[in-house]
Amino acid sequence: MRDDETMPKFIWLLVIATTISVTGGSFLWPLNTIYMHNELGKSLAFAGFILMFNQGANIVGNLVGGILFDKYSAYKTILLGTSLSLFAAIFLSFNHDIVPYSIMLILIGLGSGMTWPVMFAMAGSVWPEGGRRAFNAIYVSQNFGVALGAMIGGYVASISFNYIFIANASLFIVFFIFVLIAFRGMDEEKNRQMHTTVIEQSGKIQDKPAFIALLILSSGFFVAWFAYSQWQSTIASYTQDIGVPLEQYSSLWAINGFLIVLGQPLLKLFTDRVTSSKTHIYVGSVIFLLSFVVAMFAEQFTMFAAAMVILTTAEMLIWPAIPTLANNLAPHGRAGFYQGFVNSVAAAGRMLGPFLGGMLVDFFNIQVLFFILIALLFIPFATTTLYDRGIKYEKDIDK
Numbered sequence: 001m002r003d004d005e006t007m008p009k010f011i012w013l014l015v016i017a018t019t020i021s022v023t024g025g026s027f028l029w030p031l032n033t034i035y036m037h038n039e040l041g042k043s044l045a046f047a048g049f050i051l052m053f054n055q056g057a058n059i060v061g062n063l064v065g066g067i068l069f070d071k072y073s074a075y076k077t078i079l080l081g082t083s084l085s086l087f088a089a090i091f092l093s094f095n096h097d098i099v100p101y102s103i104m105l106i107l108i109g110l111g112s113g114m115t116w117p118v119m120f121a122m123a124g125s126v127w128p129e130g131g132r133r134a135f136n137a138i139y140v141s142q143n144f145g146v147a148l149g150a151m152i153g154g155y156v157a158s159i160s161f162n163y164i165f166i167a168n169a170s171l172f173i174v175f176f177i178f179v180l181i182a183f184r185g186m187d188e189e190k191n192r193q194m195h196t197t198v199i200e201q202s203g204k205i206q207d208k209p210a211f212i213a214l215l216i217l218s219s220g221f222f223v224a225w226f227a228y229s230q231w232q233s234t235i236a237s238y239t240q241d242i243g244v245p246l247e248q249y250s251s252l253w254a255i256n257g258f259l260i261v262l263g264q265p266l267l268k269l270f271t272d273r274v275t276s277s278k279t280h281i282y283v284g285s286v287i288f289l290l291s292f293v294v295a296m297f298a299e300q301f302t303m304f305a306a307a308m309v310i311l312t313t314a315e316m317l318i319w320p321a322i323p324t325l326a327n328n329l330a331p332h333g334r335a336g337f338y339q340g341f342v343n344s345v346a347a348a349g350r351m352l353g354p355f356l357g358g359m360l361v362d363f364f365n366i367q368v369l370f371f372i373l374i375a376l377l378f379i380p381f382a383t384t385t386l387y388d389r390g391i392k393y394e395k396d397i398d399k
Contacts, residue, residue, distance in 0.1 A: 010126045010189055011137055013182050014119055018141040019148075020178055021082075024089070024171025025112065026149020026253070027164050031157055032105070033233045033354065034240060034249075039161060040098050044237055048358035050102045051233065054109040055351030059344040061113020066340020069118050070333055075186040078179055081114030086176045089169040096165050113347060117340035118186075124327040124335055126189060132277065135327070136320040140261055147257020154250020210329045213387045214338060217329075218345040220281075220383030221322050224288065225349025226356075227373045228315070231308075233354035234361050234369060235295065239304060248301045252308045259312045267316050277321040281384045284317030289377045296370040318380075 007015075032054075036047040061081065068077040088107040091100065119138055127134040149171075156163045231252075239249045271280065291311035298304045323342050330338035360369045 007130070007133070007137060008127050011123060011130075011134060014123055014126075015137055015141040017175065017178055017182065018119060018138055019145045020171060021112075021115070021175045022142045022145025023149040024145075024168050024175060025108075026146045026257075027153040027156070027168045027171070029232065031153065031161075031164065031246075031250070033236050034246065035161060036098070036101075037237050038240060040101075042098065043362060044234060044358035045355070045362050047237075048233055048353075048355035050105060052351045052355040053102070054105040055347045057106045057109035058113035058347035059351065061110040061115075062117055062340040062344035062347060063337075064340075065114035066117035066121070066336040066338070066343075068114070069121050069336030069340070073187055074118050074122060074336075075183055078115050078118045078183060078186070081111045081118075082172075082176050082179050084108075084111030084114070086111075086169075086172045089165075089172040093165040093169040096161075109347075113343070116343045117336050120323050120327075120339040120343065121336040122186065122189070124323075124339070132271065132320055132324045135323045136264075139320045140264060143257040143260035145257070147254045147261065150250050150253030150257065154247040154254075157250070158245075158247050207331045207334065210331055210334075214326060214329055214341060216383050216387035217322065217325060218342060220380030220387075221318075221342065222345050222349045223376050223379045224285070224318060225346045226353040227288070227292065227349075227377055228311070229350045229353030230357050230369065230373065231311070232350075234357040234366065235304075238361075238366050239301075242299060244301050244304065249304075252304060255305060255308050256312045259309060260316055263313075263316060270317075277324050278384055280317040280321045281380060284314045284321070285377065285380045285384075286314075287311075288314035288318065288380075289374060290314075292370060292373050292377065296367065296374075 032051060033044070033047045036042045036050065037044055065077055065081060085108050088104040088111065092104045096104075120135060123130075123134040123138050130137075153164055153167070156167060236249060240246065274280070274283075287310060291307050291314060294303065294310060295307035298307055323339060326338045326342045327335060357369055360372065
C-alpha cells in the first residue's frame with residue numbers, strides 16, 4: 001500500500017457518521033454510573049447490573065446486525081438500528097427516572113449494536129487494500145466523538161443532567177438524517193465490493209478453523225474490555241468518592257479522545273515500521289498493564305490523567321488490530337458476522353465489567369479489583385500467540 005493512498009469517499013462518509021453518533025452517545029455513557037449512583041442513589045452493583053443489560057442488548061444487536069449485513073441489507077440494517085436508538089434517546093429526554101432510564105438504555109444498546117457491524121464490515125469491504133487503516137479510521141472517528149461528547153457533557157452535567165438527555169437526543173436526530181440521506185447507496189457499494197473481491201477472498205481459510213481462531217483471539221479482547229470498562233464504572237465512581245470534580249473526570253475522556261486523534265502521526269511512525277497486528281497487541285498489552293498499575297496508586301486528578309494517557313496509548317494499538325485480524329480471518333460472505341462477533345465480545349466485556357467490578361468494590365475495595373485486573377491482563381498475551389496456530393491458509397492473515 002502506498003503511503004500517499006487516500007481513503008475512498010465512502011470511508012469518509014463512515015467517519016462522519018461515526019463521529020456524529022458517538023458524540024451524541026458520549027454525552028451520556030461516561031456518566032451512566034455516576035448518574036445512577038450519585039443522582040438516583042443506587043448502588044454500584046445495581047448500576048453495573050443495568051449496564052450489564054445494556055451491553056447484553058448490545059451483544060444481541062451486534063450479532064443480529066452482522067447477520068443482516070451478510071444476508072439482507074446493509075442500509076436497512078443500519079437504518080433500523082439508528083431508529084431504535086433515536087426513539088430511546090428522545091424518550092429519555094422527557095423521562096429519565098430509574099425505570100424508563102433502565103429500559104431505554106437497553107433499547108439504545110440494541111440499536112447501536114446493530115449499527116457497528118455494518119460500519120466495520122463496510123470499512124473492510126470498501127477499502128480492503130487499506131488493511132488496518134480502514135478500521136483505524138472508524139476507531140479514530142469514534143474517539144474524536146468521545147472527546148467532543150465527554151468534554152461538553154461533563155460541563156453540561158455539572159449544570160443539569162436534564163440537558164444531557166436533550167443533547168443526546170439532538171445528536172441522534174442528526175445521525176438519523178445523515179444515515180437516511182448519505183447511505184442510500186450502501187447496498188450497491190457493498191455488492192460491488194463483494195463482487196470484485198470474490199477471487200481475492202477465495203484463498204482464505206475455511207469457516208470452522210477460522211471461527212475457532214476468532215474465538216481464541218476474542219477471548220483476550222474480552223479481558224481487555226472487561227478491564228477497560230472499569231474506567232467507565234467503578235473507577236468513575238471512585239474518582240467521585242475521593243473528591244475529583246465531575247467535570248475533571250469527564251475531561252479524562254476528552255484527553256482520551258483527543259490524544260487518539262492527535263497521536264495518529266506518532267502512531268503511524270510505529271505501525272509503518274512494525275506492521276504485524278499481533279505485535280501491536282503484544283506491545284499494547286504491556287502498556288495496558290502499566291496504566292492500571294498507575295491508576296491503582298492514583299489519588300489526585302493528575303495521576304488519573306497520566307494513567308489515562310498510558311491507557312489511551314495501549315488502546316490505539318490494540319483496538320484497531322482486533323477487527324483487522326477478524327476481517328482477514330473471515331471467509332467470503334461472513335465479514336458482517338465476524339465483525340458483529342468481535343463487537344459483541346467487546347460488548348460482553350463492557351457488560352460483565354461494571355457488574356462484577358461493582359460487586360468486588362462493594363464487597364471488598366477498589367484495590368482488590370485492581371490486583372485482579374492486573375492478573376487478568378496477562379491473558380491477551382497467550383491468546384494472541386495461540387489463536388492462529390495450526391491454521392492452513394494461502395495468505396498471511398497477520399497483516
